[in-house]
Amino acid sequence: MMQLEHLAWSIQGGVEIIKDIDLVVPDGKLVVVTGPNGGGKTSLAKLIAGITPLKSGKIVFDGEDITALDVTERAQKGIAFAFQQPVRFKGLRVRDLLELAAGHPLDEGELCQWLGRVGLCANEYIDRELSASLSGGEIKRIEIASVLARKARFSIFDEPEAGIDLWSFSRLVETFEDIRRSKAGTLMIISHQERILAIADEIVVVAEGRVRAAGPKDEILPMLLADEKAVYCPLGKEEA
Numbered sequence: 457m458m459q460l461e462h463l464a465w466s467i468q469g470g471v472e473i474i475k476d477i478d479l480v481v482p483d484g485k486l487v488v489v490t491g492p493n494g495g496g497k498t499s500l501a502k503l504i505a506g507i508t509p510l511k512s513g514k515i516v517f518d519g520e521d522i523t524a525l526d527v528t529e530r531a532q533k534g535i536a537f538a539f540q541q542p543v544r545f546k547g548l549r550v551r552d553l554l555e556l557a558a559g560h561p562l563d564e565g566e567l568c569q570w571l572g573r574v575g576l577c578a579n580e581y582i583d584r585e586l587s588a589s590l591s592g593g594e595i596k597r598i599e600i601a602s603v604l605a606r607k608a609r610f611s612i613f614d615e616p617e618a619g620i621d622l623w624s625f626s627r628l629v630e631t632f633e634d635i636r637r638s639k640a641g642t643l644m645i646i647s648h649q650e651r652i653l654a655i656a657d658e659i660v661v662v663a664e665g666r667v668r669a670a671g672p673k674d675e676i677l678p679m680l681l682a683d684e685k686a687v688y689c690p691l692g693k694e695e696a
């Protein structure tokens with residue numbers, strides 16, 4: 457279980473971006489974090505992953521206070537984060553990245569399995585370098601595949617729909633559903649996409665650095681869909 461207690465974070469100059477966020481994410485659930493642009497979703501994810509340090513508050517993961525742990529230590533505890541803006545690793549091949557993520561060598565069948573889940577044909581990609589020759593969408597999907605290959609206890613995906621074609625996106629949605637069905641890990645997915653919201657167990661709406669609403673999908677989704685002004689998120693208005 458991931459427990460966030462009174463999380464706060466400010467940027468230089470003292471402007472508070474995350475303001476007193478309290479949230480509990482139960483094990484094995486698929487939780488979608490949504491809300492307007494600039495509301496603080498990515499900032500919250502970075503606080504959980506340990507990429508940015510908290511100003512105040514506490515993070516407890518499976519009963520252990522991980523507030524003081526850095527990003528590497530949190531990764532070792534089983535927290536994985538797929539960035540919205542993926543990093544390109546020079547000199548590293550796709551195969552290397554996936555093996556690093558999995559923590560052991562992978563045969564072609566396994567490489568194919570992970571890449572197939574994001575709609576990439578493994579043979580074309582496994583020996584390619586993670587360099588400028590790959591498109592932004594390809595890099596993004598490879599990074600998502602690497603987070604999937606980690607089989608982490610708590611995985612965070614930041615707008616996995618961004619830069620992904622519809623077919624690959626459908627494969628990814630199925631993968632998220634598989635993980636949830638098999639209770640293979642807890643998923644926190646930041647998304648504006650209605651198809652992702654529709655598979656959530658719980659939805660959390662973050663706006664202006666606060667949790668505006670949180671609860672079971674059946675409670676929160678109708679509220680979002682009924683919001684004609686789309687205050688929280690432009691549901692159904694974005695393409696995958």
Ligand SMILES: Nc1ncnc2c1ncn2[C@@H]1O[C@H](COP(=O)(O)OP(=O)(O)OP(=O)(O)O)[C@@H](O)[C@H]1O
Nearest residue numbers: 467468473491492493494495496497498499500540
């Ligand atoms: N390092 C930083 N320095 C300055 N401002 C920042 C920094 N990180 C985030 N912000 C600001 O904090 C606010 C929240 O940003 P964040 O990226 O967390 O929003 P978001 O909800 O993920 O938005 P989006 O849906 O557009 O991705 C924004 O106004 C952003 O400009």
